Amino acid sequence: MLSIKNLHASVEGKEILKGINLEIKAGEVHAIMGPNGSGKSTLSQVLAGNDAFEVTSGEVTLNGDNLLDLETEERAREGIFLAFQYPVEIPGVSNLQFLRTAVNAMRKHRGEEEMNAAEFMKLAKEVSKQVDLDPAFLKRGVNEGFSGGEKKRNEIMQALLLQPKLAILDETDSGLDIDALKVVSDGVNALRSEDRAILMVTHYQRLLNHIVPDYVHVLAGGKIIKSGGRELALELEEKGYGWLGIKDEDTSN
Amino acid sequence: MATTDNEVKELIKREYEHGFVTEIESDTFEPGLNEDVIRRLSEIKQEPEFMLEWRLKAYRRWLEMDEPEWAHVDFPKVDYNAISYYSAPKKKEDMPQSLDDVDPELLRTYEKLGIPLHERAKLAGVAVDAVFDSVSVATTFKEPLEKAGVIFCPISEAVQKYPELVKKYLGSVVPAGDNYFAALNSAVFSDGSFVYIPKGVRCPMELSTYFRINAANTGQFERTLIIAEEGSYVSYLEGCTAPMRDENQLHAAVVELVALDDAQIKYSTVQNWYPGDENGKGGIYNFVTKRGACIGKNSKISWTQVETGSAITWKYPSCVLRGENSVGEFYSVALTHNYQQADTGTKMIHLGKNTKSTIISKGISAGRSSNAYRGLVKFGPGAEGARNFTQCDSLLIGDRCGAHTFPYIESKNKSAIVEHEATTSKVSDEQMFLCRQRGIDPEQAVSMIVNGFCKEVFKELPMEFAVEAGKLLEVSLEGSVG
Numbered sequence: 206m207l208s209i210k211n212l213h214a215s216v217e218g219k220e221i222l223k224g225i226n227l228e229i230k231a232g233e234v235h236a237i238m239g240p241n242g243s244g245k246s247t248l249s250q251v252l253a254g255n256d257a258f259e260v261t262s263g264e265v266t267l268n269g270d271n272l273l274d275l276e277t278e279e280r281a282r283e284g285i286f287l288a289f290q291y292p293v294e295i296p297g298v299s300n301l302q303f304l305r306t307a308v309n310a311m312r313k314h315r316g317e318e319e320m321n322a323a324e325f326m327k328l329a330k331e332v333s334k335q336v337d338l339d340p341a342f343l344k345r346g347v348n349e350g351f352s353g354g355e356k357k358r359n360e361i362m363q364a365l366l367l368q369p370k371l372a373i374l375d376e377t378d379s380g381l382d383i384d385a386l387k388v389v390s391d392g393v394n395a396l397r398s399e400d401r402a403i404l405m406v407t408h409y410q411r412l413l414n415h416i417v418p419d420y421v422h423v424l425a426g427g428k429i430i431k432s433g434g435r436e437l438a439l440e441l442e443e444k445g446y447g448w449l450g451i452k453d454e455d456t457s458n
Numbered sequence: 459m460a461t462t463d464n465e466v467k468e469l470i471k472r473e474y475e476h477g478f479v480t481e482i483e484s485d486t487f488e489p490g491l492n493e494d495v496i497r498r499l500s501e502i503k504q505e506p507e508f509m510l511e512w513r514l515k516a517y518r519r520w521l522e523m524d525e526p527e528w529a530h531v532d533f534p535k536v537d538y539n540a541i542s543y544y545s546a547p548k549k550k551e552d553m554p555q556s557l558d559d560v561d562p563e564l565l566r567t568y569e570k571l572g573i574p575l576h577e578r579a580k581l582a583g584v585a586v587d588a589v590f591d592s593v594s595v596a597t598t599f600k601e602p603l604e605k606a607g608v609i610f611c612p613i614s615e616a617v618q619k620y621p622e623l624v625k626k627y628l629g630s631v632v633p634a635g636d637n638y639f640a641a642l643n644s645a646v647f648s649d650g651s652f653v654y655i656p657k658g659v660r661c662p663m664e665l666s667t668y669f670r671i672n673a674a675n676t677g678q679f680e681r682t683l684i685i686a687e688e689g690s691y692v693s694y695l696e697g698c699t700a701p702m703r704d705e706n707q708l709h710a711a712v713v714e715l716v717a718l719d720d721a722q723i724k725y726s727t728v729q730n731w732y733p734g735d736e737n738g739k740g741g742i743y744n745f746v747t748k749r750g751a752c753i754g755k756n757s758k759i760s761w762t763q764v765e766t767g768s769a770i771t772w773k774y775p776s777c778v779l780r781g782e783n784s785v786g787e788f789y790s791v792a793l794t795h796n797y798q799q800a801d802t803g804t805k806m807i808h809l810g811k812n813t814k815s816t817i818i819s820k821g822i823s824a825g826r827s828s829n830a831y832r833g834l835v836k837f838g839p840g841a842e843g844a845r846n847f848t849q850c851d852s853l854l855i856g857d858r859c860g861a862h863t864f865p866y867i868e869s870k871n872k873s874a875i876v877e878h879e880a881t882t883s884k885v886s887d888e889q890m891f892l893c894r895q896r897g898i899d900p901e902q903a904v905s906m907i908v909n910g911f912c913k914e915v916f917k918e919l920p921m922e923f924a925v926e927a928g929k930l931l932e933v934s935l936e937g938s939v940g
């Protein structure tokens with residue numbers, strides 16, 4: 206589904222990604238771990254098409270099509286979804302309106318009928334319950350005054366509504382209490398399917414108890430320096446990144 | 459906002475939608491202004507003597523005045539002798555008595571503007587007084603209004619039919635010599651609306667007027683007077699459009715509101731005069747004086763405005779809070795794009811005890827436009843316990859536009875309380891990225907973010923107008939991204 210070959214990217218003239226290679230097939234769940242500042246969020250943002258980052262070389266294809274040629278919104282309509290590490294607020298724009306606009310943009314792209322306000326309200330209410338968000342949150346401004354955990358649940362709610370092909374979850378588990386972690390994990394597991402891939406960035410192997418990945422990768426210094434199965438995360442937790450021989454200057458850029 | 463994407467697509471048209479010119483024969487004065495022009499104007503309108511005298515006095519005042527230069531706007535001097543001061547659609551005999559008598563071409567114009575007088579007005583229960591260039595063409599819903607005792611008619615008709623009311627209130631809030639444009643308007647006003655709500659009456663429907671400038675080189679000088687007697691209520695809507703023309707056109711209106719004891723007037727405007735093209739060519743000069751007087755105790759006047767059009771807007775709807783416990787409100791959205799300039803705001807003049815005012819102003823600037831809020835909150839010596847709350851937010855789109863805030867406060871009463879909040883924000887790259895990442899077009903994203911920013915003001919608008927205002931923003935923001 207997603208194929209990343211020798212991807213280099215920089216921000217403000219500074220190279221952050223230094224040759225990423227990654228293959229993700231439909232139905233798979235990949236976890237990316239790695240020290241702070243190693244480029245995990247950068248990779249997520251580059252895949253989603255944030256033009257604050259410049260791709261200097263390499264290629265990325267989604268089901269064989271060149272992803273890097275597409276605008277952010279086109280990538281989204283092709284099924285790329287990014288759950289943000291730090292979701293931004295849009296004051297005054299109700300979550301409901303925002304979500305309906307997004308869902309209808311996708312539907313339109315697929316040549317489907319748009320959903321009217323009443324239909325959408327019904328759907329949104331169901332999905333909000335799935336992530337244990339009070340439907341009252343639908344009426345509030347997008348992320349406006351949401352707590353950290355509420356923002357994260359809101360992100361997962363969006364993934365559930367938009368049903369992407371590739372969901373990239375950037376530290377969706379950070380800042381969640383134990384119950385919320387369970388709720389969010391259930392949400393992510395509900396997303397798992399034969400024709401959908403999930404790429405999740407996390408610092409905590411405990412998340413991987415809830416969402417069992419097929420592969421675990423370690424990103425350090427802008428490169429994937431080790432890949433393995435579920436057990437790699439356990440090993441990392443036990444031994445730390447030092448075990449992989451990461452020197453300080455490799456860790457961050 | 460409940461716009462579907464289809465509607466949105468419909469709306470995303472590069473060009474100014476209302477910029478067509480209607481081909482109708484019209485009686486138009488030669489350009490130029492002098493006492494004879496005013497005499498002819500008054501004669502055509504068959505005005506009583508007092509009206510002519512009033513106009514001439516105003517004209518003489520005007521001659522002695524200078525154009526104001528203090529506003530944060532910049533434009534070449536207007537040549538007042540190059541403007542025609544009267545243009546009326548030619549009619550076969552008299553003024554049209556019913557819609558059937560109205561020039562069909564004119565009616566089609568209104569259709570294009572989205573105001574079919576028959577259907578939509580009836581469906582919506584809105585009585586429409588449509589002013590085309592200088593003359594009121596038709597006023598619908600006269601009957602149910604008459605039953606309630608409400609007078610809603612062209613001001614030229616009121617001058618003849620209700621001279622006592624006109625004499626008493628015309629110029630009582632905005633005197634002829636108030637300012638340069640008010641003086642000009644007083645001298646040459648051609649038409650406008652007159653509303654009178656008798657004691658204790660709640661006006662059974664929303665009253666509405668659409669203004670449109672059509673003929674080239676004509677100025678539009680309408681005059682609106684609304685009087686709400688003791689314990690009455692009225693909500694009045696005003697919409698404006700003008701065709702696209704290369705030359706600038708002048709619009710200098712005066713609106714006066716009078717609220718007596720326990721009366722309430724809600725005045726909403728959606729102003730979408732032609733703003734000029736993307737190079738700053740053409741567009742309306744919108745120099746308007748709007749003021750309401752809360753004469754009676756517990757009276758209330760609220761102004762809500764959505765200003766997206768005009769090349770230059772110079773407008774400060776104000777409230778004079780004379781009556782004890784009277785309330786003034788001002789809710790404003792002003793959007794400027796390309797080379798538009800807006801200098802708008804309000805004045806709240808607190809004279810009576812325990813008077814209260816609220817000002818919520820939302821300025822949005824895009825392109826190379828300039829958007830200024832100018833507000834005065836004044837407390838007279840008698841304004842014991844008076845309060846004002848002002849919130850002034852600016853939103854910038856791109857980095858070539860400007861926003862300015864000029865709040866003035868004058869207090870002659872120590873017990874008066876003012877609260878002032880101001881913010882400036884930008885449509886951030888992060889917000890745009892979030893929207894686009896969810897599949898939303900950049901233009902739609904901007905319009906959604908801007909609509910969110912304006913929410914507090916839009917909720918003050920009557921439902922229909924709120925939808926229209928949201929759409930207008932969307933159209934006005936065309937081309938502001940990228």
Ligand SMILES: Nc1ncnc2c1ncn2[C@@H]1O[C@H](COP(=O)(O)OP(=O)(O)OP(=O)(O)O)[C@@H](O)[C@H]1O
Pocket residue numbers: 216217221239240241242243244245246247248257290457458
């Ligand atoms: N807009 C930017 N301007 C300058 N530097 C940036 C920018 N965005 C990211 N960086 C830098 O790029 C490097 C990688 O950042 P990134 O956010 O991808 O790390 P991360 O692996 O997600 O870290 P964390 O685990 O802390 O979330 C960091 O050194 C960061 O400071």
Ligand SMILES: [Mg+2]
Pocket residue numbers: 245246247290375376
């Ligand atoms: Mg990160």
